[in-house]
Amino acid sequence: MSENSDLIKLYSSRILALTADIPHTKRLENPDATVKKRSPLCGSTVTVDINFADGVIKDFGQDVKACALGQASAAILGAVVIGRTQEEIERARAQLRAMLKDEGPVPDAPFDALENLIPARDYKNRHASIMLALDATAEAITQAKLAT
Numbered sequence: 001m002s003e004n005s006d007l008i009k010l011y012s013s014r015i016l017a018l019t020a021d022i023p024h025t026k027r028l029e030n031p032d033a034t035v036k037k038r039s040p041l042c043g044s045t046v047t048v049d050i051n052f053a054d055g056v057i058k059d060f061g062q063d064v065k066a067c068a069l070g071q072a073s074a075a076i077l078g079a080v081v082i083g084r085t086q087e088e089i090e091r092a093r094a095q096l097r098a099m100l101k102d103e104g105p106v107p108d109a110p111f112d113a114l115e116n117l118i119p120a121r122d123y124k125n126r127h128a129s130i131m132l133a134l135d136a137t138a139e140a141i142t143q144a145k146l147a148t
Contacts, residue, residue, distance in 0.1 A: 014116050019071040023078035028061040033143035037136040039128035044070045046132040052144035056083050062133065069120050070129035077133045080110040086141045093134040100127045 098104030
């Protein structure tokens with residue numbers, strides 16, 4: 001397959017549609033924790049604000065300055081993040097990493113829309129960008145729990 005057709009496959013219409021509709025892009029005014037993550041390879045960044053109480057994410061905001069794959073990942077997370085526990089976020093993060101690096105299965109619901117990122121498996125230089133939103137959210141939960 002040519003490089004151009006590989007890129008067309010990678011940036012599918014579904015991935016591009018996700019980038020146009022990223023949920024929770026308004027930063028929180030009084031977050032319990034804020035974490036900014038950056039991919040050193042491409043410079044993509046995701047900043048996450050959370051409010052965390054009673055063991056779940058109560059409110060969420062994100063500022064996404066990433067490639068289309070990082071944006072798609074953030075959009076998928078943003079669509080399901082409210083009400084999630086630390087365990088759910090960490091499991092989704094581990095499953096996404098395994099899906100990308102080890103050809104593991106698609107993450108469990110409600111994170112199963114991450115299936116859209118399977119074509120990125122062959123682009124190891126994009127994996128860090130795809131992981132940013134979940135990495136930042138997992139770290140933010142840990143920080144919020146330590147602050148209480």
